[in-house]
Amino acid sequence: MTAVIAGQAAAPAKPRLPSGRRGGSVVTAIRSNRKAMVGVVIFGVFAVMAAFPQLFTSVTDPQLRAFDVSLPPSREHLLGTTAFGQDIFAQLVYGTRQSLLIAIIAGAFATVLSVLVGVSAGYLGGVGDGALSLFTDVFLVIPTFPLIIILATYAGKGSISVVIAVLVITGWSYGARQLRSQTLSLRNRDFLEAARVRGERRFYIIIVEVLPTMTSLILANFLGAALYAVLTAAGLQYLGLGDPSSNSWGTMLYWAQSQSALQTGQVWWAVAPGLCVALLGASFALLNYAFDEISNPALRPVRRARVKRSNP
């Protein structure tokens, strides 16, 4: 599938392919879904910012207190400067990397964990399923954010790896539950029966037969976990439980709040990093919702509503 044209492919006449059958159908599906396209574009912009921050700003060290303090937005400082004399736009650009990294790494590890637990629980059944499901449910119900706050306090403020570890530990359970029920519904299908009759090992069946049919669900899980990670990490840093000297949106918010940026008229200092968190979160949420629509055709927006309604 060549993905050269990045144009708007939201033409309603375009036939929608069933997902999961052919390689590349995910790409096609994304391109034919407007919500997914918006999500991809936002994510892409942030990805470029994270990879090449120097393309967007001439400032090389955004933490350096190099400028006059509390400048209003101008041509030199697009969003003005902080009360410490740092360029807000540069901080925003450089902060992208950490937020995106946390989202992707924590999201990926949490997804791996939920696949491991959820799929094994669903496929194994019996006592193993009972134990794993109980384990999942317990983690699902324990209020994680207070736990995270307490953990972050005990573990000492700061280090990004602690934050990621905490996010993974608290973020996997929801996905595990979903994957378990999906596996349960697959378990007795003929193609798996065929594999068992062929004498394939359990491990092989799970990896080669079960997992590929759940690609879109696993992707959706990753997006959900990444969204959770972005919001929670920003929340933690905003409370001052991150590394206060790091480049990240949450840390910017922390300093803005501690310097009463809103009350002293430095609106952008507080609003811009939050907007970035919101945009990145929205891109994950939009993609996630689009995947839901793609994998569940019933949820797709009805364009030919008039015809359909008489025949529900």
Added chain:
Amino acid sequence: MRYLLRRLGFFALTLWVALTLNFLLPRLMPGDPAEALMARFRGRVPLSSIKPLLAEFGVDTTSSLASQYLTYMKNMLTGNWGVSTTTLGEPVSQIIREALPWTLGLVGVTTVLAFILGTGIGIVAGWKRGGKLDGLLPPVFVITSALPYFWVALLFILMFSVWTNGYLPSDMGVDNTLDTSWSWQYAGNVLQHAILPAATILITSIGGWILTMRNNMITTLAEDYVRMGRAKGLPSRTIMLRYAARNAFLPNLSGFAMSLGYVISGAILVEYTFNYPGLGYKLYDATINVDYPLMQALFLLITVAVLLAVLVCDFATFALDPRARDKG
């Protein structure tokens, strides 16, 4: 009946896991609470008066871990939560008693409101598939549900407090100048202070309910029994509420229980942003001051609250869903 017993068992187990985590974490982490306290009160309070303070809530470094654990469990379950180390002497239970009504009033009411409103809107949106409401809502609420709570809070403060010269208060639960009393003026003041935080929680949490309810409705509406209802010529109101919504509601109910933890996390950030004197703000305070007894008791309380809500949802499912009863 077995279903209910199982759920009660789950309640007890989860509570135990949470309590044990709460006990183990501070002891696994590097650093000694007594030293942390010493560092804070350097020179002002002698070690000899800190040790008994710590011992009072079970962090007593002299006895074995097992006996510490037993004391801790007994203290937690009997409400013997010790004294706060921030104020050196105020009982934790009293701090909590002061903070609890604020959180229950703000977070409790808005969460239930968001759930009811969101489910209602979701029912209508799913029913009028492809209508105006349905075309507009999903994209909007996909985005609002991804907004960071604290950022929405900051925007509200900016718009309704800073830009309007303090039209709505952005700080505290009630004006300090007012005496605590049961007067209209006092109640009005409390309400005024609650508007912005409540709106924040409502806006960020309602989207999830709307979307799941809408999607459940759409899936349910495709079922044969709904078609049969139509074929029988039942009024569409009956089909919408009794046939479709009643069934579509069940997953939303368990979703409600599951996502409460998420709401709590948002509420902590909202209380922090508005300096709202509830449990979340106290928890933040406690972590900043390394106030172990207060942290432990607050975590216990939040866990119990969430677990109780889950249990209530389980009982409601039991009442509404014959399958849950039969499975029992």
